[in-house]
Amino acid sequence: xxxxxxxxxxxxxxxxxxxxxxxxxxxxxxxxxxxxxxxxxxxxxxxxxxxxxxxxxxxxxxxxxxxxxxxxxxxxxxxxxxxxxxxxxxxxxxxxxxxxxxxxxxxxxxxxxxxxxxxxxxxxxxxxxxxxxxxxxxxxxxxxxxxxxxxxxxxxxxxxxxxxxxxxxxxxxxxxxxxxxxxxxxxxxxxxxxxxxxxxxxxxxxxxxxxxxxxxxxxxxxxxxxxxxxxxxxxxxxxxxxxxxxxxxxxxxxxxxxxxxxxxxxxxxxxxxxxxxxxxxxxxxxxxxxxxxxxxxxxxxxxxxxxxxxxxxxxxxxxxxxxxxxxxxxxxxxxxxxxxxxxxxxxxxxxxxxxxxxxxxxxxxxxxxxxxxxxxxxxxxxxxxxxxxxxxxxxxxxxxxxxxxxxxxxxxxxxxxxxxxxxxxxxxxxxxxxxxxxxxxxxxxxxxxxxxxxxxxxxxxxxxxxxxxx
Numbered sequence: 333x334x335x336x337x338x339x340x341x342x343x344x345x346x347x348x349x350x351x352x353x354x355x356x357x358x359x360x361x362x363x364x365x366x367x368x369x370x371x372x373x374x375x376x377x378x379x380x381x382x383x384x385x386x387x388x389x390x391x392x393x394x395x396x397x398x399x400x401x402x403x404x405x406x407x408x409x410x411x412x413x414x415x416x417x418x419x420x421x422x423x424x425x426x427x428x429x430x431x432x433x434x435x436x437x438x439x440x441x442x443x444x445x446x447x448x449x450x451x452x453x454x455x456x457x458x459x460x461x462x463x464x465x466x467x468x469x470x471x472x473x474x475x476x477x478x479x480x481x482x483x484x485x486x487x488x489x490x491x492x493x494x495x496x497x498x499x500x501x502x503x504x505x506x507x508x509x510x511x512x513x514x515x516x517x518x519x520x521x522x523x524x525x526x527x528x529x530x531x532x533x534x535x536x537x538x539x540x541x542x543x544x545x546x547x548x549x550x551x552x553x554x555x556x557x558x559x560x561x562x563x564x565x566x567x568x569x570x571x572x573x574x575x576x577x578x579x580x581x582x583x584x585x586x587x588x589x590x591x592x593x594x595x596x597x598x599x600x601x602x603x604x605x606x607x608x609x610x611x612x613x614x615x616x617x618x619x620x621x622x623x624x625x626x627x628x629x630x631x632x633x634x635x636x637x638x639x640x641x642x643x644x645x646x647x648x649x650x651x652x653x654x655x656x657x658x659x660x661x662x663x664x665x666x667x668x669x670x671x672x673x674x675x676x677x678x679x680x681x682x683x684x685x686x687x688x689x690x691x692x693x694x695x696x697x698x699x700x701x702x703x704x705x706x707x708x709x710x711x712x713x714x715x716x717x718x719x720x721x722x723x724x725x726x727x728x729x730x731x732x733x734x735x736x737x738x739x740x741x742x743x744x745x746x747x748x749x750x751x752x753x754x755x756x757x758x759x760x761x762x763x764x765x766x767x768x769x770x771x772x773x774x775x776x777x778x779x780x781x782x783x784x785x786x787x788x789x790x791x792x793x794x795x796x797x798x799x800x801x802x
Contacts, residue, residue, distance in 0.1 A: 406712040
C-alpha cells in the first residue's frame with residue numbers, strides 16, 4: 333500500500349513538472365534590468381503603450397513595470413478568468429507605502445472572509461434603499477456647488493468635482509456631521525492625498541511624511557466621531573453605523589483602527605474616480621455641441637418648464653434599461669445615464685487593475701509564475717472595435733443595446749468590483765440633472781492633452797466658466 337502511494341505521488345510530481353515545462357511565458361519584452369519598461373510606459377500616454385504592446389504581441393503579453401514582472405491581459409475572457417472565475421488564484425496587490433496611508437485593514441487590500449464581510453457592509457450602506465434616503469441631501473450639495481461655480485470665475489473642474497464628491501462621500505459615510513469635523517476631515521485628507529503618489533520617504537518635510545502625520549490625525553478625528561456616536565447610541569444605517577453594529581459569528585466587533593481604515597478607503601475610492609468621470613462628461617458634451625443641445629432640450633422638455641427635483645422614482649429607472657423612450661418623463665434619467673455609461677467606457681478612468689498570482693497559473697497555454705503581477709486592461713477592452721464600433725467616438729446611444737458580456741467593466745468585475753458603484757451613479761445623475769437643465773459652461777485654455785494624477789483627466793483639470801441660464 334505504501335509503495336503504491338509513493339509510486340502514485342512520484343508519477344504525479346513528474347507529470348506536474350512535465351506539464352509546467354510545456355507552458356511558456358507570454359510573449360513580450362521585459363525591458364531594462366530592474367526598471368523594465370517603466371520609462372517607456374510613463375514617458376507617453378500609458379494607454380498608447382498598452383495598445384502598441386497588444387498590437388505587437390496579442391491579448392496576453394509580459395513586461396516589467398516598476399521593478400515587477402507583469403502579465404497584461406487585454407481580452408474579456410482573460411479578465412474574467414482572473415477576476416471572476418478564478419479569483420482565488422490571484423490576490424489584490426498594492427505598494428506597502430499606499431497601504432500605510434489608506435490603512436492596512438481597508439477592504440480592498442484583502443480577500444477571503446474579512447473582505448467578504450467588509451464588502452457586504454459597504455454594499456448595504458450604498459444600496460439603492462440607502463441611496464434613496466440621500467437623494468435630497470445630495471441634491472442640496474449639488475445645487476450649492478453649482479451656485480458657487482457660476483460667479484464668473486474660471487474654475488478647475490476636476491478640483492471642484494472632487495470637492496463635490498468628497499462632500500457626498502462624507503454624507504454617505506457619516507450622515508449629518510458637525511462642520512468642525514467635516515473641515516478637519518477635508519484638511520487632513522487633502523494632505524494625505526498629496527502624499528499618496530509621492531516617493532515614500534519618511535524624511536521630515538516630505539509630502540509622504542506629512543501624509544503619514546495627517547493619516548494619524550484622521551484616526552484621531554474618526555475616533556472622536558465614533559466615540560460620540562457610541563455615547564449617543566446613534567447607530568444609523570450609514571457606513572459608520574454598519575461598521576459600529578458589526579458582529580462576527582463569535583460576537584467580536586471591529587477595532588477603531590479597522591473602522592478608520594475602511595472609512596478612509598471608501599473616501600479614497602469615492603472621490604477621484606467620480607470626479608474624473610464628471611470632468612470628462614463636461615468635456616465630451618462640450619466637444620459635441622449638437623449632442624449637448626439635444627440632451628439639454630430633451631431634459632428641459634421632460635421637465636415641462638417646472639422646477640422639479642430628481643425623484644427616487646426617476647433614478648430607479650437607471651439600472652433597469654438601456655433603451656431611450658422619447659416623450660416619456662424618465663427620458664431625463666435615461667439620457668443622462670447613457671452619457672454616464674459612454675463616458676465610463678471612453679475615458680476608462682480605471683484603465684487596469686493589479687493582481688498577484690498566488691500560485692503558478694496556466695492560462696491559454698501560457699505560464700503566469702507565482703508572484704508575478706497580473707493586470708487586466710479594461711481600457712484596451714473598452715476600446716476594442718470588435719466590441720464597440722468606432723471606439724474613439726463619443727456615442728452615448730451605443731448603449732441603447734447592452735454590450736456583450738464581460739466587455740464593459742468600468743467598475744471592475746468579480747468579488748473586488750467597486751461596491752459603491754450604485755451610489756456613484758446616483759450622485760452623478762443628481763449633479764448632471766441640475767447642471768444640464770440650469771447651467772451652461774465654456775472651456776478656457778487648452779484641453780487637448782491628458783494628465784494623470786493618477787487617473788486620466790483633461791489637462792489643467794479642465795478649466796471652465798459656468799453661467800446660470802435665465
